[in-house]
Amino acid sequence: MASCADILRSEFPDLDGEVFAYVTGILHGGGADFESVDDLVEAVGELLREVSQDTKDDSAIREICQRLFNTLQLDEAQAQRCSQVLLDTPIQLSQIADGCGECCLGGPLMVNAKKLEKAEARLKAKQDKRMERDSLKSSNPLVLEEASASQAASKKETRMESSGKNKSYDVRIENFDVSFGERVLLAGADLNLAFGRRYGLVGRNGLGKTTLLKMIASRSLHIPSHISILHVEQEVAGDDTPALQSVLECDTTRESLLREERDLTAKVNAGRGEGTEGARLSEIYAKLEEIEADKAPARGPALNSNPFATSSLLREFSGGWRMRLALARALFARPDLLLLDEPTNMLDVRAILWLETYLQTWQSTILVVSHDRNFLNVVATDIIHLHSQRLDMYRGDFENFMKIKEERLKNQQREYEAQQQYREHIQVFIDRFRYNANRASQVQSKLKLLEKLPELKPVDKESEVIMKFPDGFEKFSPPILQLDEIDFYYDPSHYIFHSLSVSADLESRICVVGENGAGKSTMLKILMGELAPVRGIRHAHRNLKIGYFSQHHVDQLDLNISAVELLARKFPGKTEEEYRHQLGSYGISGELAVRPVASLSGGQKSRVAFAQMTMSCPNFYILDEPTNHLDMETIEALAKALNKFRGGVILVSHNERFIHLVCRELWVCENATVTRIEGGFEQYRDILKEQFRKEGFL
Template sequence: TPKIFVHHCILLNAPLISSLWHSSVIGVLDCGGVEFEDGEEVYDAIGGLLQGSSADCKNEDDIRDICQQMFNTLKLSNGHAASKQVLLDAPVRLSQISLFLFVSFTTVDARKLEKAEAKLKQKQGRRNERDSQKTTNPLVLEEASASQASSKKDSRVDLSGKNRSYDIRIENFDVSFGERSLLQGAELSLSTGRRYGLIGRNGLGKTTLLKMLASRSLRVPAHITILHVEQEVAGDDTGALQSVLESDTVREGLLTEERLLNARIANGTAEGMETVRLSEIYAKLEEIEADKAPARASIILCGLGFSPKMQTQTTKEFSGGWRMRLALARALFAKPDLLLLDEPTNMLDVRAILWLENYLQTWQTTILVVSHDRNFLNAVVTDIIHLHSQRLESYRGDYENFVKTKEDRLKNQQREYEAQFQYREHIQVFIDRFRYNANRAAQVQSKLKLLEKLFPDNFEKLSPPVLQLDEVEFYYNTDQRLFTQLSVSADLESRICIVGENGAGKSTMLKLLMGELTPVNGIRHAHRNLKIGYFSQHHVDQLDLNVCSIELLLNKFPGRNEEEYRHQLGGYGITGELATRPVASLSGGQKSRVAFAQMTMPCPNFYILDEPTNHLDMETIEALAKALNKFKGGVVLVSHDERLIRMVCRELWVCEHGNVRRVEGGFDEYRDILQEQFRKEGYL
């Protein structure tokens, strides 16, 4: 029960917390009871009580962790005899905020308590209504919406055209996704010429915010052009290069008008004013350097990996990934006033990412990019916008500066607390604990701490090599030989990262290693006790989107009880109501977490991972790297994420020219090789 749970928390972690706080928290938990859907609802209920009088408390993440653990324990204790053991073995870490609790909870804000109880009752009513709707149409997906406070004066200025500034300032706006509020009373300021990185945990609304801006659901001045690189280019008979050129609508319009006027002049039907107009068009085309446009478009395409031959191919000949690159190329060529990029590095190999970093560093207009690639953010952005707790906070500088600034703020707050309470010698132990945990919290901590424990390694050691390709030749057709005399091997000690340009055969080599593809010539050898876990870069294709995550695991691994499936999903952050939603309604990052839960459930002793970081937030990527380093089995991964490669990789293999070669100098040497190629080819 909540009472027993809180009692154990206090005994194990914070014996000096007041009994008044104890009874208040029990009251709120009893109000919600087992009806809490996830840790966020627990946080909504008692987070304010935990934060107490420190409204700007920077230990918010720890408080959220505690609420999540409270939710997990309440779920486990609902009808299970083993709950008492769970309480004693896995106490909530209230000691991390014990200093706040001791001082802040000597009195309780009754209004907060009433507000929390009212909020829970409202949520229960909405949940009952939603459950009744699910019985008739369980797969209706929610839609995003935005609202914004505005004045008639602002609207008149915008419509009059007097506001010609290219800065964007949106004040006091809300963004929701269905019934879930993502942003409340938020403010967003974007100065022209600056490059902003939008960061935050998966599922908080970063992609939704971009969509609200692109659709102008949030008011952006009408004269500011916006391009959102979200969907791939439609496949038709247009050539790749021509598709990029057509993205510059001004140039295309002038060229079309020029052709029409020249035709009328040739036919003798042109009027005098049309000749004057033709002269104006020529002057405008010269001003925008229209003759240089094909060369500029070709450079962009080359930088993104399109060979000269590929630039002549029609768009319908390309796969979805290459059409996404075309969409990015069109946006870069068109140079909008506001460029919105959502995980642009997901579709690119390391070479193309490096080129894009260099290209965007000289970008003249405004960029807002969602990315979980730490190195990309450090190379490109001038500002960080942090989405958390339904608000946006801005920081000058790159991602590393953002981390340092947050760390400095936390240290300053720690010093303030130490100065304020230094005379209370009897709680020095709590101050010491706070100091230790504050230093840890200052780093980029994983919100999936359990992930580090979810790569089980209680398996027997296998004599090497456990996986080997010997003199392998492979091709899909005789005109396109991907590999000739490919020889590679891996064992349970391996931490191998494979890089190379898209189309070089990285994913094909992984499938050869797994045995999904059979070599034309050569031999694949695998230890008889080898058990491979595979994560595909197209992992969503492996998921049944029409069922919830629990049903997905049930169908894949039948015969276990619901709590086992919930526990497996919970370790990857898919908790409470998230686990019962249709997979189709989850964010990209949440779907990736479901795929990880599915992959690790049978306890493999070797992992083959193809672009595992796509859609994962930085905290989850950090947790994944730590988990892979602790895992006692073998790992072969294809990745473009520089930080993951540096954290995990012991061997770097480059896939190119029908073979694989080891780069002794690791990622630094590979990066230097690419930079030199760019200089020689004139792409920088």
């Protein structure tokens, strides 16, 4: 391939030496900044067009720039050879224009100095931007996109807010946009929440449900200042705060009064008072008595036999108990607007039943993101569907939403098809009589009619979610996987399991349920061989290959790299196309596959974990809370994939619909052993409800 210098000489044989030096210097020094041929045309195209004395048009100049751009794609060494003149510092274009004198083309060199200065400034800005981006990457390899929201201000609501006349606890957010980085999640959306109603927010993974809750919680979207908001997120972090204290701190009014009371008492005792402390203390004591502050520790929601009354620290709790604690904080604070993001994640069935019952008596407004159909059917009074960058409202529970949505889609499709037929009918008439003078007025009338017809859009159908687990089925002679008279404990004074005996084969579809802390995850790890029993024997077939999905699967992913890189590191030796195909089987395709895993939604991270787990084609799956963070369509697809999979499955789940779709056996983990319930999940649910009645919760 010809060098850049060769191309310039052949196309511009009489090019002035200084201009030649400038152009080759720009090509050499800024080659890395030309991300496309358009960048190169912007940098030198105008100069080349002017020095050609209009002998070459725009298309010819662009073609030359394309050849130069292709040459610059060579490696650095070859790119250096293509330039005969290397410039250590940029040449000022204005100086060249002023001092180059007569050109060898036979006349003065007519170069527009201002245009060239602008081109030079644009190139310098591009170089500075690249340097800034590279510097940022080197100092922080993970640069995440940020969410943002914008909203058209309502003058009426602004006046009412400033005058203090707005006493309503309804939430009206009109004509707002929400973006995540460069991706638009919502455009021109409206959200109206009537006080006292319970709204379920549903939609596919990655469309922006969690982001919307965060924008509301941070008040990036306008919420009247007198409305208190509390947000319970998907993941609950643990720290060194005592559990009970973390619950009590949520009552900000009580905490503020107690803090002021302590400060004033300290001033009085130290003799630093100003004489007004006594009156203020009397007011504080009256308010504390009014809100029954002394009864607060006993008022904290129990969520059933929880250990919050102890001095345990947050970091000492399991994921299920942390979620219970986060819910206890929210319910204790009694906000005007309660935002819940997947509250049933990691909760056991008993806690879910209690939460369903409690939320039905909630007096203020709830906006909950959930993919648990049964939970939404019990709790929600309204459904908000996020799709196609908008929010659609439906009255009623989730089942009612599904029926109405299907009817709307059918009606929309019928209207669209009917209008298309009507348009075609009119168009046929127009085409037939377009050149008939006697029908000219009728043709004009039909044309106007077509113009006035509203343009209906075809039904926007969501793509079907498909998941497939590669088969690893082989005929194994039993035992396949078995625990025989197992004892296990972390502390000898407290047995997790005593004389535990269970077994599974390659046709098993077993669901394990039980309260948080009963040992479900521990049993799974014993089955996998990660934990050794204190006594007893674990049998596993020598050809058994287990795939494990942890309820804390995010901890197993490197969040700083893309999903493609993650698979390449875990399973080296394959092509990028193979990694992309594997990820695509679980809905991670296109740019999602090359974005940092940390920037993906919770459900998308779960799909990456599934892609990683199935890459080695296991013949037995052990899944711990696999439906956490997945949208309903993906949960349905996961159930179908497990049913088609030719191998064994043991899973822990509290999603009632998922259990009904997949499981044939139900194991209940309690009292240091595992019991098989013949009646399945319905019988287990009835047992819990009977316990609730005896305890006075129902």
